[in-house]
Structures are given as structure tokens and as C-alpha cells.
Amino acid sequence: MSAKRLAMRAMPLGRSVVATATLRGPCIAGRQHFTTSLLRRAAAGSHHEPRAASVWSLSNVFAVAVTAGLMGWGASELRHGGFPGTMLLDGGLDTPRYASMREMEQALEEIRRELVNPDCISTDPEDLHAHGYSEWSTVNPEGLPVAVAYPRSTDQVAAIARVCHKYRIPIIPYSGGSSLEGNFSAPFGGISIDFAYMDKIVQFNKEDMDIVVQPSIGWQDLNEQLAKMGSGLFFPIDPGPSAKVGGMIGTNCSGTNAVKYGTMKDWVINLTVVLADGTVIKTRRRPRKSSAGYNLNGLFVGSEGTLGLVTEATLKLSVIPExxxxxxxxxxxxxxxxxxxxxxxxxxxxxxxxxxxxxxxxxxxxxxxxxxxxxxxxxxxxxxxxxxxxxxxxxxxxxxxxxxxxxxxxxxxxxxxxxxxxxxxxxxxxxxxxMLALRKEGDEVWSTDVAVPFSRLADIIEVSKKEMDELGLFASILGHIGDGNFHESIIYNRQIKGEREKVEMCVKNMVKRALEMEGTCTGEHSIGWGKKESLLWEVGPDTLGVMRSIKAALDPRWIMLVPQWPWVGLGLLTRFVLGTRERFLTDRLW
CATH class of the missing domain: 3.30.70.2190 (Alpha-Beta Plaits)
Structure with a gap:
């Protein structure tokens, strides 16, 4: 999305564009031309038209970003009937209060003071767009983050979390940005925490065959560095080429080597995690096995950033085969x-x-x-x-x-x-x-996955291919057949009437077939925004209620990746999904 489109989204109907301001984002080189009078009036608290264009101050830039985020935030509230919060199983909702515009400005200034380095916060419109929209995601909810934070250490992540907790600001972790189910979307505004500068090897223990890394190191980069050291070791989990360790932990990813080496959860020894209030914990010590207390690794691996922010991970390594x-x-x-x-x-x-x-x-x-x-x-x-x-x-x-x-x-x-x-x-x-390279103007790619017991894989692939062909969809199938996980990639054009609806129907049918075959709605892409209803279909309200209780205990203000899973209005959601009505009314429920 361009800066101009971002401005127009935030502008109410009937308002004319009368002034142009130039914004400079502190973390992005170059200038973005941002055109609207409404946002400047919002920043100044005035209802009068400005007399002339001018270069905005840093506080004005903050206000514009805040306004843009809060417009999406407010629109989501009007559309969905309330912000996410502590839910009751009968469908009730105890809605938390999130930060006002003034509080958001105060929070951003406070984070800058805490982190000392002013380049750690960006409010550049294009930067916000890059952290709230993905061209290869199945869904892209309206709304963008208000700011993007670039911490350099666990202490800085904890400082950001403390301020966000204080002001009730949503936190959305951002790693490689390669997720496919809207996992880093920010429809309720908030701050995106991008770990781009936390991409180092912290400690390498060759004799113990383990390594401590920060969350933004890519698995390919990690293996290249291990090779340069002549270690004779490698990290065997291999999802998409651009995947980073933090996102791999969040989604419990697998990749092509999973049939031999398992999934991400099998290679995590311990984690350093920043909780919602800024508390820093370590899940375990360094031995490969331990029976001391709860298995907190199993809690955070696969939680998609809803329970805490992983800032370091100790990973097992394997010997390179002969x-x-x-x-x-x-x-x-x-x-x-x-x-x-x-x-x-x-x-x-x-x-x-x-x-x-x-x-x-x-x-x-x-x-x-x-x-x-x-x-x-x-x-x-x-x-x-x-x-x-x-x-x-x-x-x-x-x-x-x-x-x-x-x-x-x-x-x-x-x-x-x-x-x-x-x-x-x-x-x-x-x-x-x-597949992405084949897109024509207006085309999009929907890529999603399911997994079934491998004895049923031929059945589900055959039926799914037949349905896609009958619907006239250009779609392909590929997957990790050794563990029953396969992917559909579908090219469609939402501007063609009914085409996106056909794709949605095809994907939902595939998920339902997988569940009927005792499979899962996602083998490795995780839930995100794209499969929130599928999670309820799969585990049911009681299991989802346990997840909700864990979430409420670790994040009582519901600020961590707030809108992700179908916890909001759980009783109402259950009646629609598991009751007698066949059609799942996503828009009304969210």
C-alpha cells in the first residue's frame, strides 16, 4: 500500500485533500509524500483547515502514524463489535481498554527514552505497511501497526513490553515475514516488534552439539556459519528459504527434512522469553533432557507470539551425514x-x-x-x-x-x-x-496446508485436486508426503466476481476432509488469522477454553498478538461452528 492509500483509508468521506506534508521515517531512507488535512488536524487537535503545507515535526509524524493505526483499530471495533478481551464460555466479553491516541504518543516517547537510540522506532508509512500486509498471505485484515520497534537486545524487548503493558498497547512480533496465514497482521493497531537486528549467534557449544541464537537468524544463514567454522554440525529443520528461527519457533515449523529429523519442537533445548509485562524468563537449562517442572518449551513453541516474545533460543545440532x-x-x-x-x-x-x-x-x-x-x-x-x-x-x-x-x-x-x-x-x-512469478495483474496466490495420517494422503489429495479442477481453479499440490503434510497453492483474482469465494470454499472443504480423516487443519503454517475458525473445528470448545485460560494467565491484558485465535466470544462462535447452521459467519463474529 502506498502512503497516499494509507492516508485515504484514514480519511472520512466528504473531506477534501488540501495540504501536503513530507514525512521522514527514522528507520527508512527517503521521503514519503503523505497527503491529507484530516490527519494534521487530528495531530494538532484542531478542526480548522491549515493555511499552507509544511514539513511536520517528529511529534506530528507520531500522531499521523497513531491516527492511521487507530483508524483501523476503531474500524475493527465497529465492524466486529468490540476489541478482543477476556472471554466467557457463554459468549460474553469483558472488553479491555486499549491506549487512547494521547496514551499511544506518550508510550512511543517513553519507549524512545527507554531504548536511548531514536532509530529503534519507525513510524514511516511504508514501514508500517510492510509490517501489516503480506502479498503471499491468505488473509490481510484491515489496519496497520502504529509503529515498528527494532530492539537490539533482550533488555530492550523487555523495556518495550513493559511500556506496552503499562499503556495497554497490542504487541505483534515480526521475524522473517514469510508466514502465510496473516500471522503478523495488526488490525487493532499496536506496535510491531521487528527482530531484524537480533540475528546473531550468542554461544556455540561444539562439544555439546548445541548453539544459542537470537530470533532473527535464518536457518540457512545459521548453517552457512556452522559450515564456515568447520564444525561438522548443522541445524536440520528446513522450511522456506527466508524463514527465521523466531518464526520457526512460533509456528512449530517443519520443512522437507521432517520425515527424518522431526519438527521445530524436537530441536529446542531452552528459550529466553519476554512475557507481556516485560518479565524475562528462561524455560529450562542447557541439558538435552530435564524433568524439572512443566515443559514450558512445549508451551511457547507453536504459540505464535500470543504468550511471549522469544529473544534467545538454545537449539540442538546434528552431525552432518557422511x-x-x-x-x-x-x-x-x-x-x-x-x-x-x-x-x-x-x-x-x-x-x-x-x-x-x-x-x-x-x-x-x-x-x-x-x-x-x-x-x-x-x-x-x-x-x-x-x-x-x-x-x-x-x-x-x-x-x-x-x-x-x-x-x-x-x-x-x-x-x-x-x-x-x-x-x-x-x-x-x-x-x-x-507460483508467485506467474501472477498477472490483479492475481493473488492462496497457499495453505493440512496434514493427515499418511495412509489417507492419497485420498485427500485426489479429492481435493478433483474439486479444484471442477471449480476451474489454477491450483497445484505439493507437500511433505513423508509425514502426511500437503499444501495447496491457488492463483485467483478477487476482482472476478465469485472467484475468491470459490477458493475459500475449496480450502474449507479441504480442512473439513482432513479433520474427518483424523488430520489437522495445519501441519506447519499455524493458525494466524486465516484458520481461526478451523482451530475450533479441530479441538472443540473445551480444549480451546484451556488455551484461553493459559493465555489469560500469561497475558491478562490481552496485548500480545491480540486478534489471532478464536477466543473472542467463544460461546457464540461455538454455536455457529458446531451447531446446526452450516455456514460459518466469519464477518459477523469478527
């Missing part, structure tokens, strides 16, 4: 490919990774050109990664070849060297970006 091999094999149908994958798992062959891409996704990769000059067969394809000892890898390849051949698979194509390994595997890693 031998690697990457291979691809095509199949005549997606069912044949899924059946082969299920048999590999049921036989107990320890593959390092096993991924699936349908014929549409293979075509998308070819069209996107990310792996040029390589051209792929446009058929359902399984990607295998083998690792271990040389003898073990050779034996595993032989067994997998027999299984794929029995399920109508073609010949294995192996990478000859490390360069070809990266090329073969790049088709899987470039899948989403290849």
Missing part, C-alpha cells in the same frame, strides 16, 4: 505417487526427505524458470533425499527403487554431484516463488 544422495521419480498419477510414498514409510526405510509435487506444480516450476536450463517432466513427481553412511544410503536407495517400480514409478534420476543435488532439490524449494 553421504548424501538426491533422486527424483515420476508417476502416471498422484495416487500412484502417494501410494509409493506410504509404502516407503510403512516399510520403515529411513529416507532423509520425501516430497511430492503434482503435474501442475512441475509445470509451474518449468514456466517460472527458477531451475533453468533444467526442464522437468510435467508429471506427479516424488523427490527423495537419502543420507547416512555410504553403505546405508546404497541399501536405502535400492529398497525405495523396488517400491516405486511396483507402484508404476519411472526410472530414478540421481544427482551426480553436490551442484546437481542442489538443482534437483531446488524445484521443491522454489515451488511457492515459481
Amino acid at each position: 553421504e548424501f544422495s538426491v533422486a527424483v521419480v515420476t508417476f502416471p498419477s498422484i495416487r500412484d505417487a502417494a501410494s509409493a510414498a506410504a509404502e516407503v514409510m510403512q516399510t520403515g526405510i529411513p529416507v532423509a526427505a520425501m516430497e511430492i509435487m503434482d503435474e501442475v506444480q512441475m509445470k509451474v516450476v518449468n514456466m517460472g524458470g527458477a531451475t533453468a536450463p533444467r526442464v522437468w517432466k510435467e508429471l506427479p513427481t516424488l523427490f527423495f533425499k537419502f543420507s547416512g553412511t555410504k553403505a546405508g544410503v546404497k541399501e536405502n536407495i535400492s529398497m525405495v527403487q523396488r517400491i516405486t517400480k511396483a507402484n508404476k514409478g519411472g526410472n530414478f534420476e540421481f544427482a551426480k554431484d553436490e551442484r546437481e543435488q542442489k538443482l534437483l532439490w531446488s524445484a521443491r524449494k522454489e515451488s511457492l516463488w515459481s
Whole structure:
């Protein structure tokens, strides 16, 4: 969104644009032209038109950002019938009071004093937009953060949290910004905490095979640094290339190596967490196992920033295997490919990774050109990664070849060297970006996931593909087939009447099928805004009530990523979702 669009969103109907001011964001180079008289009057507390344009003071800039955020904040209140707060199971709502505009200004000034460095806070309109909107997210609620904070340490994060708690200001953590379900949206305003400057290795314990890192280090950067040290170790969790450790912890992500190495929760030893009131805790000490007290790692991993802000993480590392091999094999149908994958798992062959891409996704990769000059067969394809000892890898390849051949698979194509390994595997890693590259003007991509027991994967993929084809949607399927997790990526244009509605119906049907198959509404993307109703479908009101109680205990003022999960008006929500009415009225409930 441009700065002009941001200004127009905040302007009431009937008001004309009569003045232009130039804003300079303290953390973003360049100037943004911001046009509106309403916002200046709001900043000055006056109802009179200004006589001429002028360069605004720093306090005026704060006020503009506050106004923009609060406009969205207020609009959400009018639309949804109240701000999130402490909920009662009968549908009642005890609404908390959030900061007024004056209190927001005071809070920003107080944070600046606490952090000393004035560059730690940005109110630049484009910066706010970047932290409240994502072009690849399934949903983008109206509203933006009022400011973006850039802390450099745990102490600074704690200081920001203390001020936000004092003034009742929502806090939204921001890591890599690659989430797909609106996880860092800010429809109620608040402050986005971007950990961009907290991307360091704090401590490396080679003998113990663990490492302490800050939340904004990327998993690829971490592995590159480990390689440069000649450590012989690596961090095996590998989601999207741009993912950062903080977001990976928040969503309990997995990635292509999950079939062998598990998910993020299996690699976290302990966490340093800043709670809603600024209290700093450490979940455990450094041994890999402990039975001392509650498993707080399990509480914060997967909580999406609703319970605390992770500022350091101690992670396990693994030894780099002696031998690697990457291979691809095509199949005549997606069912044949899924059946082969299920048999590999049921036989107990320890593959390092096993991924699936349908014929549409293979075509998308070819069209996107990310792996040029390589051209792929446009058929359902399984990607295998083998690792271990040389003898073990050779034996595993032989067994997998027999299984794929029995399920109508073609010949294995192996990478000859490390360069070809990266090329073969790049088709899987470039899948989403290849889809994004195909968008025409007005097009958007809806990418979402579910997971089922792998014995049901062929069933759900086949039915979901058939429905997408019947609806005339350009959609592809890919996934971590070794653990029953698959993704749909759908290109649509919301300007075409009824097209987004078709996509929403297709995704909801896929989620319902997954739940009927004893699966989950999300294997690794987490809940965010996009799947709040699906969480209730999956766990039910009693389990959700336990989550609500934990949330209320750790964040009684409901300031941490406030609007995310369907805790608000839980009783009312339950009656619609689990009752006799088939249609889920999201807009009315939120």
C-alpha cells in the first residue's frame, strides 16, 4: 500500500485533500509524500483547515502514524463489535481498554527514552505497511501497526513490553515475514516488534552439539556459519528459504527434512522469553533432557507470539551425514505417487526427505524458470533425499527403487554431484516463488496446508485436486508426503466476481476432509488469522477454553498478538461452528 492509500483509508468521506506534508521515517531512507488535512488536524487537535503545507515535526509524524493505526483499530471495533478481551464460555466479553491516541504518543516517547537510540522506532508509512500486509498471505485484515520497534537486545524487548503493558498497547512480533496465514497482521493497531537486528549467534557449544541464537537468524544463514567454522554440525529443520528461527519457533515449523529429523519442537533445548509485562524468563537449562517442572518449551513453541516474545533460543545440532544422495521419480498419477510414498514409510526405510509435487506444480516450476536450463517432466513427481553412511544410503536407495517400480514409478534420476543435488532439490524449494512469478495483474496466490495420517494422503489429495479442477481453479499440490503434510497453492483474482469465494470454499472443504480423516487443519503454517475458525473445528470448545485460560494467565491484558485465535466470544462462535447452521459467519463474529 502506498502512503497516499494509507492516508485515504484514514480519511472520512466528504473531506477534501488540501495540504501536503513530507514525512521522514527514522528507520527508512527517503521521503514519503503523505497527503491529507484530516490527519494534521487530528495531530494538532484542531478542526480548522491549515493555511499552507509544511514539513511536520517528529511529534506530528507520531500522531499521523497513531491516527492511521487507530483508524483501523476503531474500524475493527465497529465492524466486529468490540476489541478482543477476556472471554466467557457463554459468549460474553469483558472488553479491555486499549491506549487512547494521547496514551499511544506518550508510550512511543517513553519507549524512545527507554531504548536511548531514536532509530529503534519507525513510524514511516511504508514501514508500517510492510509490517501489516503480506502479498503471499491468505488473509490481510484491515489496519496497520502504529509503529515498528527494532530492539537490539533482550533488555530492550523487555523495556518495550513493559511500556506496552503499562499503556495497554497490542504487541505483534515480526521475524522473517514469510508466514502465510496473516500471522503478523495488526488490525487493532499496536506496535510491531521487528527482530531484524537480533540475528546473531550468542554461544556455540561444539562439544555439546548445541548453539544459542537470537530470533532473527535464518536457518540457512545459521548453517552457512556452522559450515564456515568447520564444525561438522548443522541445524536440520528446513522450511522456506527466508524463514527465521523466531518464526520457526512460533509456528512449530517443519520443512522437507521432517520425515527424518522431526519438527521445530524436537530441536529446542531452552528459550529466553519476554512475557507481556516485560518479565524475562528462561524455560529450562542447557541439558538435552530435564524433568524439572512443566515443559514450558512445549508451551511457547507453536504459540505464535500470543504468550511471549522469544529473544534467545538454545537449539540442538546434528552431525552432518557422511553421504548424501538426491533422486527424483515420476508417476502416471498422484495416487500412484502417494501410494509409493506410504509404502516407503510403512516399510520403515529411513529416507532423509520425501516430497511430492503434482503435474501442475512441475509445470509451474518449468514456466517460472527458477531451475533453468533444467526442464522437468510435467508429471506427479516424488523427490527423495537419502543420507547416512555410504553403505546405508546404497541399501536405502535400492529398497525405495523396488517400491516405486511396483507402484508404476519411472526410472530414478540421481544427482551426480553436490551442484546437481542442489538443482534437483531446488524445484521443491522454489515451488511457492515459481507460483508467485506467474501472477498477472490483479492475481493473488492462496497457499495453505493440512496434514493427515499418511495412509489417507492419497485420498485427500485426489479429492481435493478433483474439486479444484471442477471449480476451474489454477491450483497445484505439493507437500511433505513423508509425514502426511500437503499444501495447496491457488492463483485467483478477487476482482472476478465469485472467484475468491470459490477458493475459500475449496480450502474449507479441504480442512473439513482432513479433520474427518483424523488430520489437522495445519501441519506447519499455524493458525494466524486465516484458520481461526478451523482451530475450533479441530479441538472443540473445551480444549480451546484451556488455551484461553493459559493465555489469560500469561497475558491478562490481552496485548500480545491480540486478534489471532478464536477466543473472542467463544460461546457464540461455538454455536455457529458446531451447531446446526452450516455456514460459518466469519464477518459477523469478527
